[in-house]
Amino acid sequence: MAWQKILYRRQNEYADNYSGGDEQFLSELRKNQSVVRYEYWEAVRGTIILMCHFDVISLYFALFFNILHKNWPSQILDAVFLCVIIAYIFFCQILALKQLDKKNHGRTLVTLILFGYAFTPVIRTLTTSISTDTIYAVSIISAIISTIFHDYGVKGPIVSYPISMSSGLCSAIFLLSRLENNWQAFSLLVIAFALHSYASEFRLQMFAKFPQTSQLISLIFAGFSTFFMCQFSTELAIFWTFLHIFVVFICPWILVRKQSAKCTIHGPWDEAVPLKSM
Amino acid sequence: MVKYSIALVSDFFCPNAGGIETHIYFLAQCLLDLGHKVIVITHGYGDRKGIRYLSNGLKVYYLPFLIVYNGASLGSIVGSVPWFRKVFQREQIQIVHGHSTFSSLAHESLMIGSLMGLRTVFTDHSLFGFADASAILVNTLVLKYSLVNVDQVICVSYTSKENTVLRGQLNPSKVSTIPNAIETRLFTPDSQQFHQNPTTIIYLGRLVYRKGADLLCDIIPKVCEAHKKCRFIIGGDGPKRVELEEMREKFKLHDRCIMLGMLPHNKVREVLNQGQIFINTSLTEAFCMSIVEAASCGLHVVSTRVGGIPEVLPEEEFISLEEPVAEDLVSALLTAISKRESGELMDPEEKHEKVSKMYNWPDVAKRTEIVYKKALEGPEPSRFTNLKRYYSQGLGFGILYITVSCMICVFLTILDTIDRFSAKKAKKIE
Numbered sequence: 001m002a003w004q005k006i007l008y009r010r011q012n013e014y015a016d017n018y019s020g021g022d023e024q025f026l027s028e029l030r031k032n033q034s035v036v037r038y039e040y041w042e043a044v045r046g047t048i049i050l051m052c053h054f055d056v057i058s059l060y061f062a063l064f065f066n067i068l069h070k071n072w073p074s075q076i077l078d079a080v081f082l083c084v085i086i087a088y089i090f091f092c093q094i095l096a097l098k099q100l101d102k103k104n105h106g107r108t109l110v111t112l113i114l115f116g117y118a119f120t121p122v123i124r125t126l127t128t129s130i131s132t133d134t135i136y137a138v139s140i141i142s143a144i145i146s147t148i149f150h151d152y153g154v155k156g157p158i159v160s161y162p163i164s165m166s167s168g169l170c171s172a173i174f175l176l177s178r179l180e181n182n183w184q185a186f187s188l189l190v191i192a193f194a195l196h197s198y199a200s201e202f203r204l205q206m207f208a209k210f211p212q213t214s215q216l217i218s219l220i221f222a223g224f225s226t227f228f229m230c231q232f233s234t235e236l237a238i239f240w241t242f243l244h245i246f247v248v249f250i251c252p253w254i255l256v257r258k259q260s261a262k263c264t265i266h267g268p269w270d271e272a273v274p275l276k277s278m
Numbered sequence: 279m280v281k282y283s284i285a286l287v288s289d290f291f292c293p294n295a296g297g298i299e300t301h302i303y304f305l306a307q308c309l310l311d312l313g314h315k316v317i318v319i320t321h322g323y324g325d326r327k328g329i330r331y332l333s334n335g336l337k338v339y340y341l342p343f344l345i346v347y348n349g350a351s352l353g354s355i356v357g358s359v360p361w362f363r364k365v366f367q368r369e370q371i372q373i374v375h376g377h378s379t380f381s382s383l384a385h386e387s388l389m390i391g392s393l394m395g396l397r398t399v400f401t402d403h404s405l406f407g408f409a410d411a412s413a414i415l416v417n418t419l420v421l422k423y424s425l426v427n428v429d430q431v432i433c434v435s436y437t438s439k440e441n442t443v444l445r446g447q448l449n450p451s452k453v454s455t456i457p458n459a460i461e462t463r464l465f466t467p468d469s470q471q472f473h474q475n476p477t478t479i480i481y482l483g484r485l486v487y488r489k490g491a492d493l494l495c496d497i498i499p500k501v502c503e504a505h506k507k508c509r510f511i512i513g514g515d516g517p518k519r520v521e522l523e524e525m526r527e528k529f530k531l532h533d534r535c536i537m538l539g540m541l542p543h544n545k546v547r548e549v550l551n552q553g554q555i556f557i558n559t560s561l562t563e564a565f566c567m568s569i570v571e572a573a574s575c576g577l578h579v580v581s582t583r584v585g586g587i588p589e590v591l592p593e594e595e596f597i598s599l600e601e602p603v604a605e606d607l608v609s610a611l612l613t614a615i616s617k618r619e620s621g622e623l624m625d626p627e628e629k630h631e632k633v634s635k636m637y638n639w640p641d642v643a644k645r646t647e648i649v650y651k652k653a654l655e656g657p658e659p660s661r662f663t664n665l666k667r668y669y670s671q672g673l674g675f676g677i678l679y680i681t682v683s684c685m686i687c688v689f690l691t692i693l694d695t696i697d698r699f700s701a702k703k704a705k706k707i708e
Contacts, residue, residue: 005436007457007565007589008596008636016454016645019436025450026440269405269441271562272584272602274493 030266037259043252048218049207050152051247053199055221057143057168058240060195062228064175067184074184081187084194091198095205116193117186124185127177135174142171151200153207161200168196282650283315283370287387288377289350291320291338295543297567298378298403301458306336308643317369319362321351321383339365343383353382355389355682359689362390373650375399376428379406379416385424392427393661393686397653400425401432402442405564405585417445423679426667429653432646434458434565435586441564447671456645457590458565459637460574467576467626468551477508477615478553480577482546482568483560485516490559490582495521496604497557499529501611508534508615513549515540550575554623555614561602563587569597574633576626578618580610595624596633661687 003014005024019025063080066072092105127135146168149160172192176185207214222244230237286306290298306316318336321343322328330338341361343351366374374391376384379402388398406413425431425446431453433439439455442448479501485491495518498510512522512535519537526535541549550556556572558581565586569579573596581587583599591597598614600606617623661683668679 005589006592007435007455007586008591010641016456016648017451019439019450019453019455026444029440029444265408265444267440267444268437269562269564269585270407270409271488272582274490274496274559274561274602275604 026267028268032262032264033266035262035264037262038252038255040252040256043255044248045211045215046154047248047252048215049203051244052203052214052218052221053147053150053152054243055218055225056195056199057147058225058229059221060172060192061140061143061175062225062232063191064188065232066228067188068178074181077184077187080191084191087202088194088198091202091205095202095209097205112193113190116189120182120186120189123173123189124176124179124182127174130177132178135177139171139174142167142174146171146196151204153200153204164200165196169193172196279313280651281314282372282647282654283317284309284373284375284650285317285319285366285369285371285387285391286375286377287319287381287384289321289345289381289383290378291318292332293323293326294349297458297565300567301401301403302377303332303336304459304461304639305643305646307334308639309646310335311640312643312647314647315369317365317371319365319383319387321345341365341383348380350380351383353386355386356685356689358383358386359390359686360693362387363394363690363693366391366394366396371396373397373399373653375401375650377401378403379421380404385420388424388428389683390686392659392664393683394690395659397650397656397659398428399430399432399649399653400428401434402438403434403564405438405441405562406445407562408444419675421446422671423668423675426671427659427664429656429659430454430649432456432649435589437586437589438564454645454649456642456649457637458567458570459639459642460567460570462574462630462634462638465547465550465571465574465630467574467630469576469626471551472554472576472626475552475554477505477555477618479508479510479555479557479611479615480513480550480553480572481510481557481559482513482541482549482572483558484514485512485518485522487518488561489516490561490602491516491518491522493559493561493582493602493604493607494557495525497559497607497611498522498531498535499525500604500608501615502529502531502534504608504612505615510535511538511549511552512536513538513541513546546571547575550577553577554618555580555611557607557611558582558587559602559607560584560587566590570633570637573597574630576624576629578614578623580607580614582607591636596629 001011001013003011003018003020003024005020020027063077067074067077146164149158149164149167151159151161151164169192172189176188179185179188203214226237226240226244229240286302288298288302290296291302292299302318306318309316316336318338320338320340322340327340327342330340332338341358343354343358346352365371371391374387374396376388376398377400378384384400388400392398406417408414408417422445425448429452431442431446431448433442433453433455434457436455439450439453443450443453481494483489494512501508502510522537526532526537538549550572554577556569556577556579558566558569558579560566560582561584563585566581569581569587569590572579573591579591579597581597581599582602584602588599593599598610600610614623665680665683668676668683
């Protein structure tokens with residue numbers, strides 16, 4: 001009698017360590033059923049999204065330092081502030097996925113701006129007594145934490161919007177304490193807020209709807225951020241360029257090369273996923 | 279006939295109740311009946327420490343280890359060497375038999391036992407995926423190394439065997455499949471209630487995600503809507519209980535969906551006897567004792583087709599299998615209900631007889647005995663080959679295992695020397 005994969009009848013003619021021989025043993029094993037294979041340029045386009053955020057963060061730091069040391073006239077800050085507002089309106093009108101509840105949104109916005117404006121003097125002087133070096137170190141560390149947990153459009157356990165946004169804002173608020181002027185502090189606060197709370201969704205929609213333009217803008221951002229960094233320190237700018245090359249071109253190459261090693265095993269022992277009925 | 283002396287080791291044992299606990303208890307009892315010497319080693323439960331004898335004459339060592347997570351003890355390895363060594367020597371153990379992947383005590387005892395030159399057997403009771411982080415860690419860091427030096431492995435179903443072979447990278451011929459069993463005398467049907475009670479569907483089990491509590495929550499209102507008279511009885515507790523109670527309130531099913539909460543093990547039969555159909559919604563299961571218990575009580579089983587469940591009972595006659603989709607399970611339940619109403623279901627007494635023949639503990643013990651025999655017939659374990667096998671499993675973590683093994687060897691030698699000296703001294707005094 002042929003061997004069957006059953007337990008309810010004792011199959012005396014077969015030993016207990018027999019399990020169907022080569023044909024039947026592990027016959028239900030499947031490999032790489034749900035594996036995604038990436039193309040090189042597809043991966044490159046993905047890394048551009050990542051670098052875009054890095055560049056924007058470093059541009060924010062450049063803006064802050066140049067305003068602080070009065071290298072730039074304060075009109076530039078006002079211009080950036082205006083750009084952010086335009087970007088916000090653009091986001092609401094064109095990019096936002098579903099029609100926004102305008103009344104509700106407006107109310108939140110007004111509240112935020114009023115409270116932000118009213119509390120700017122408090123926020124600005126919150127960490128004044130701490131030494132400048134400490135402030136810069138903590139600010140950069142929290143900015144790095146923010147980029148680690150930031151949502152770059154890929155679902156992963158590490159992605160956390162609240163952690164990313166609060167550490168990003170934290171980084172901005174530390175910096176504000178070095179400024180003398182309330183209006184400047186308020187503008188930078190609003191920019192930081194827009195940057196950390198809307199950037200991920202804005203970028204996601206932007207890259208989905210206008211991919212070419214977005215890539216071009218990312219390129220411009222990369223150029224500017226490297227340029228401003230060069231003014232500050234040449235070594236850092238060189239490092240920054242290499243980081244860009246490494247992340248955008250070499251990392252995708254490694255990913256594509258290593259893809260052939262992907263091996264996920266599926267079989268009847270997998271935990272089933274119950275389908276929720278409608 | 280050759281008699282063996284066997285130590286069954288697991289973190290999970292009485293007074294706790296569960297699949298592994300019952301398995302060890304009944305296996306030990308049947309091995310004792312066969313004339314072998316059996317002891318059980320587990321960790322202390324509260325006040326229950328030291329050596330105890332259970333009412334069937336089984337000797338249990340409750341060792342005072344620290345319990346850290348989910349009832350598993352802290353694997354201090356070197357710290358537990360004196361304990362295991364003393365117990366193994368005192369009881370003249372030949373075979374160390376560890377149970378369950380989750381039990382660190384079992385892994386420790388297998389490692390120490392094999393370094394002491396004893397034969398080792400391991401029984402796996404659970405299925406693991408290959409996708410989530412915890413499973414990968416357990417597979418690559420513990421199981422792969424722990425099983426490489428084990429002489430024989432036992433799994434509870436063929437699916438479980440495939441899974442264990444893949445996880446531990448084992449030679450399939452080293453792995454035997456011996457199913458669980460149930461004590462059918464404790465699960466007898468009640469024909470009167472079976473025929474006279476209104477159609478009742480029973481669910482027994484913890485109300486957690488892995489047991490498919492969400493599916494159950496989806497199924498009950500649909501079945502109640504399609505069939506106006508049937509009722510549900512749910513026994514068990516867990517984090518998903520709130521959701522079920524909410525569902526009951528939302529669809530106003532208080533009188534048709536009875537929730538009993540946590541059930542003591544001796545009440546299970548009483549509850550099963552009230553129904554005619556048993557629903558199992560597990561999402562993963564190596565063997566599933568509860569469906570055998572239900573079938574033994576004469577109930578027709580409707581279950582999800584996952585893990586080892588399709589191997590356990592003959593389809594159609596005893597069990598209806600469906601994919602874990604609410605709609606499919608609902609239609610299977612409705613078919614079962616109409617079968618019950620037209621009297622097409624098998625007579626409970628007849629079903630009980632058939633199940634009793636399928637699964638019983640003496641048979642399991644006899645099959646386990648063969649595995650023990652094979653373990654003893656295998657090559658003599660040597661410390662050097664043990665280390666070599668760790669090395670062959672990959673150097674990264676292998677180094678750690680080799681280092682720990684060397685430490686254990688040194689420790690064992692020191693303890694042996696001390697023992698020899700004290701024995702000499704005792705002789706001199708005499």
